Amino acid sequence: MAEMGSKGVTAGKIASNVQKKLTRAQEKVLQKLGKADETKDEQFEQCVQNFNKQLTEGTRLQKDLRTYLASVKAMHEASKKLNECLQEVYEPDWPGRDEANKIAENNDLLWLDYHQKLVDQALLTMDTYLGQFPDIKSRIAKRxxxxxxxxxxxxxxxxxxxxxxxxxxxIAKPVSLLEKAAPQWCQGKLQAHLVAQTNLLRNQAEEELVKAQKVFEEMNVDLQEELPSLWNSRVGFYVNTFQSIAGLEENFHKEMSKLNQNLNDVLVSLEKQHGSNTFTVKAQPSDNAPAKGNSPSPPPHGSPAATPEIRVNHEPEPPAAGAALPKSPSQSTESPAGSLPSGEPSAAEGTFAVAWPNQMAELGPAQPTEASEAAGGTQPAAGAQEPVETAAGEAASSSLPAVVVETFSATVNGTVEASGRAGRLDLPPGFMFKVQAQHDYTATDTDELQLKAGDVVLVIPFQNPEEQDEGWLMGVKESDWNQHMELEKCRGVFPENFTERVQ
Incomplete structure (x- = not known):
């Protein structure tokens, strides 16, 4: 019996809920059709808009904060692996090993502490702040x-x-119909019954109206008080959150700066003890070199990174068998390439860069045959004039390291070959190689070249290498260059994958 009673109650509740949904759906349809008026509260609607905006901002802030914490954790892992690498390569007999290990441990603890404080003082506070929104949102929907x-x-x-x-x-019509069938004494009772039924329906409707109004007003009053208060609380929350993050980050960087300074001191002491084995940083290739695997253009004269030989077509060629670069007779031994301290160019190096044009003018054109004989080790007879390249090598080798002397000699040997290329009037300054357009390309900007399939383009370096984007080259169409000979008006950028290198 109890089970049957509970089933009846459940069925009745379900039926009541279904009836409410049907009534609400009918009322909304009538309101949309304009056949029933709708109670509106503009002030409350503004509060709801503020609530939705506040929820959106808070959700975004929570997402970005979690991303920040993930980045901090990733930086912690990267820093930890870097310190582990330092500990592995730091040999036991080197001074400051214990200090370096201690710094690595403190570095790890500092990252852990920073991450944990961010979670406690920022992320948990954010979660608490957003935790109140779902309940209020459901109450707004219920309202x-x-x-x-x-x-x-x-x-x-x-x-x-x-x-x-x-x-x-x-009511009167049925009574008039019943007059013939019902006795006289029943007519009054029937009429009274119908009137009582109508009054009952009216009373029930009034009770339902009072009840619905009471429930609505209670919820409406509560939300009218809470929503403005919640909206105003956002300012204090944002201030506290970002103040906490800024303060934690400031303290973290202060402590990390101290650890980095201590590590620097340890490494300085190691450098002082092993100063004779200082690592020499070699110069990088010229900034004008193309970024996509093309042979770099020759660096300025006097650069330690100058290539031994200059190639006309920018293609490497194997050195001749048994050939050797000319050396100064006065230099008995070769200095290692890294013997010149980094960042301290010698006086001879500067003289070499300045005196180069004058020396070339005085010495006249180089003789490749004589240079080849000198390179092969053949010495001239007594009293005979030495080759021009050897004389130039002597002028530079007296005070320059071997790498600079060799570069100087190689540059002299390749002057005839390179000058014929760089000095040609039919090629633009800085010309590197030629490409041919394989497809039509329509320029989308004023600094781009308009290409048609078959056009030949002379590739030149960018004036500012930092402006070069990956996959783009600077050049001038061969037809425009032969016609105008004006680089500023003809040059432009073009996509490399639309062309194919031909020279």
Whole structure:
């Protein structure tokens, strides 16, 4: 019996909920069609808009904060691996090993502490702040449903009040029909019963209206107080959150700066003890070199990174068998390439760069055959004039390291070959190689070249290498260059994958 009773209660509750949903759906349709008025509160609607905006901002802030914490954790892992690498390569007999290990441990603890404080003082506070939004959001939705119930009850009651006279007419008609069939004494009772039934329906509608209004107003008053207060609390929350993050980050960087200074001191002491084995940083290739695997253009004269030989077509060629670069007779031994301290060019190096044009003018054109003989080790007879390249090598080798002397000699040997290329008037300054367009390309900007399939382009370096984007080259169409000979008006950038190198 109890089970049957519970089933009956459940079935009745389900039926009641279904009836409420149907009533609300009917009321919304009537309101949209304009056949029923809707209760509106502009002030509350503004509060709801502020609530939705605040929820969106808070959700975004929470997401970005989690991303920041993930980045901090990743930096911690990277820093930890870097310190582990330092500990592995730091040999036991080197001074400061214990200090370096201690610094690495403190570095790891500092990262852990920073991450944990960010979680406690920022992320958990953010989670608490956003935790109140779901409940208020559900209450706003419930308030909307209760408003529809209130409007439905109000419209039902108003319809009963309006139809009061019509109901009296409807009641009179059945009585007139029953007069012939019912006895006289029953007619009054039937009429009284119908009037009582109508009054009962009206009373029930009024009770439902009062009940719906009470529930709606209670929820509405609470939300009218909470929503503005929640909206105003966002300022203090943002201030506290970002103050905490800024303060934690400031302290973290202060402590990390101290650890880095201590590590630097340890490494300085190691450098002082092993100063004779200082690592020499070699110069990088010229900034004008193309970024996509092309042979770099020759560096400025006097650069330690100058290539031993200059190639006309920028293609490497194997050195001749048994050939050797000319060396100064006065230099008995070769200095290692790294013997010149980094960042301290010698006086001879500077003289070499300045005196180069004058020396070339005085010495005249180089003789490749004589240079080849000198390179092969053949010495001239007594009293005979030495080759021009060897004389130039002597002028530079007296005070320059071997790498600079060799570069100087190689540059002299390749002067005839390179000058014929760089000095040609039919090629633009800085010309590197030629490419041919394989497809049409329509320029989308004023600094781009308009290409058609078959066009030949002379590739030149960018004036500012930092402006070069990956996959783009600077050049001038061969037809435009032969016609105008004006680099500023003809040059432009073009996509490399639209062309194919031909020279």
């Amino acid at each position: 909307g449903r209760k408003l529809v119930d209130y409007d439905s009850a109000r419209h039902h009651y108003e319809s009963l009040q309006t139809a009061k006279k019509k109901d009296e007419v409807k």
